[in-house]
Amino acid sequence: MFYPEPISRLIDAFSRLPGVGPKTAGRLAFHVLRMKEDDVLDFAKALVNVKRGLHYCSVCCNITDIDPCRICQDKSRDRSVICVVQEPKDLVAMERTKEFQGYYHVLHGAISPMEGIGPDQIHIPELLKRLSDESVQELILATNPNVEGEATAMYLSRLVKGFGLKVTRIAHGLPVGGDLEYADEVTLTKALEGRREL
Amino acid sequence: MLYTVQGIVLRTTDYGEGNKILRLLTREAGKVGVMARGAKKVKSRFGAATQPFTCGEYVYFKSSGLGTLSSAEITYAHNGLHEDLMKSAYASYVAEMADRMLEDGEGSAALYDQLAAALAAIEDDKDAQIVVHIFEMQMLKMAGYAPILEECVSCGSRTGPFAFSAQLGGTLCPLCLHKDAQGIALPEGALKLLRLFTGVDIRRLGATTVKSETKAVLKQCMRAYMDAHIGIAWKARHFLDQMEKYPLS
Numbered sequence: 001m002f003y004p005e006p007i008s009r010l011i012d013a014f015s016r017l018p019g020v021g022p023k024t025a026g027r028l029a030f031h032v033l034r035m036k037e038d039d040v041l042d043f044a045k046a047l048v049n050v051k052r053g054l055h056y057c058s059v060c061c062n063i064t065d066i067d068p069c070r071i072c073q074d075k076s077r078d079r080s081v082i083c084v085v086q087e088p089k090d091l092v093a094m095e096r097t098k099e100f101q102g103y104y105h106v107l108h109g110a111i112s113p114m115e116g117i118g119p120d121q122i123h124i125p126e127l128l129k130r131l132s133d134e135s136v137q138e139l140i141l142a143t144n145p146n147v148e149g150e151a152t153a154m155y156l157s158r159l160v161k162g163f164g165l166k167v168t169r170i171a172h173g174l175p176v177g178g179d180l181e182y183a184d185e186v187t188l189t190k191a192l193e194g195r196r197e198l
Numbered sequence: 199m200l201y202t203v204q205g206i207v208l209r210t211t212d213y214g215e216g217n218k219i220l221r222l223l224t225r226e227a228g229k230v231g232v233m234a235r236g237a238k239k240v241k242s243r244f245g246a247a248t249q250p251f252t253c254g255e256y257v258y259f260k261s262s263g264l265g266t267l268s269s270a271e272i273t274y275a276h277n278g279l280h281e282d283l284m285k286s287a288y289a290s291y292v293a294e295m296a297d298r299m300l301e302d303g304e305g306s307a308a309l310y311d312q313l314a315a316a317l318a319a320i321e322d323d324k325d326a327q328i329v330v331h332i333f334e335m336q337m338l339k340m341a342g343y344a345p346i347l348e349e350c351v352s353c354g355s356r357t358g359p360f361a362f363s364a365q366l367g368g369t370l371c372p373l374c375l376h377k378d379a380q381g382i383a384l385p386e387g388a389l390k391l392l393r394l395f396t397g398v399d400i401r402r403l404g405a406t407t408v409k410s411e412t413k414a415v416l417k418q419c420m421r422a423y424m425d426a427h428i429g430i431a432w433k434a435r436h437f438l439d440q441m442e443k444y445p446l447s
Binding site: 112117154177187 | 209215243290434
């Protein structure tokens with residue numbers, strides 16, 4: 001390698017990130033070299049803290065720095081509804097709507113026959129424990145509208161039958177601002193199936 | 199160059215922020231890899247056409263390596279496979295076989311038709327296990343690993359009752375049975391079905407009623423044979439095993 005050892009190691013570290021090739025990694029490494037020492041230390045601390053300071057919430061399995069997480073500690077939320085999402089990023093997307101006031105459960109994945117990911121490999125037992133403990137009346141299945149998400153929703157709906165809950169699935173259909181002309185047949189069919197009276 | 203093909207989505211892999219890589223089994227060009235740019239985004243016109251098991255007309259640009267999807271028109275979405283977990287699992291196994299047993303450019307129009315028929319049969323409530331075994335046999339035949347079922351694989355005798363030897367690659371007569379300690383006793387009904395599977399066209403498959411004991415033997419034979427000769431750890435088959443272990447109400 002033509003670079004000094006510390007730079008080579010930094011380039012190697014950056015190139016392990018998704019979407020970062022050796023050229024970009026080199027550019028980032030030289031940018032770090034030009035940064036102020038305090039900023040570099042903050043950057044390094046942020047990297048270490050994200051690994052050491054975060055863990056799963058003991059209630060909803062979201063990633064958190066405090067246990068239970070801030071959402072699970074919020075007493076003003078509706079305890080009777082749990083929204084099941086696949087990833088922490090999906091929870092953030094739901095929170096951005098400011099419409100949902102219940103609690104969440106993060107599965108950290110989805111059942112995938114293609115990838116051989118079964119119910120054992122995602123956080124379903126924790127959800128079942130919550131359903132038997134808490135006064136939940138509705139379970140909203142907000143998994144992705146793809147094969148894996150549908151498989152997970154189907155599995156969960158059948159699994160929780162015994163709890164006597166209302167189980168709902170988020171609607172499928174046209175995106176706001178989209179054009180009907182450009183919608184595909186499957187999306188339009190789903191939109192028709194889920195139509196509502198005005 | 200722009201290609202227009204009839205294809206079935208075997209598998210999708212997320213790539214970058216919003217893209218997907220599709221593995222398609224096409225009627226015209228065998229198995230191909232195509233990049234669908236922006237397919238993960240909400241407003242993408244490729245959203246539904248890039249779901250696994252979807253049959254459609256795909257137009258892609260390709261100079262070398264991976265093609266880039268230009269347009270996609272769904273012919274049949276197989277919604278029924280997406281809405282039933284067990285059907286989805288069986289369909290995944292069929293698609294996984296086509297994906298992992300074929301190299302890029304391999305495949306034929308006949309195999310495309312058999313895959314399309316297998317997915318349709320599973321969706322139409324035909325016995326999914328039987329459909330899967332027929333497709334396994336078709337893939338084995340295409341790969342040149344079809345078992346010998348008309349005579350003893352060791353001595354050529356046609357006198358039964360036969361046992362099935364996965365290791366030796368077919369049926370064993372009573373005199374040669376000692377050559378494979380793991381030989382599976384093969385009832386007449388199971389042997390007839392195995393022979394039938396090698397030649398049957400899935401498009402002509404009607405309603406089938408097979409006894410559960412016979413199905414258990416068929417599963418044992420096909421599984422042992424696939425493991426002995428293909429040697430791939432099938433992810434979808436592992437999933438099916440998990441689902442059988444924890445049956446739902």
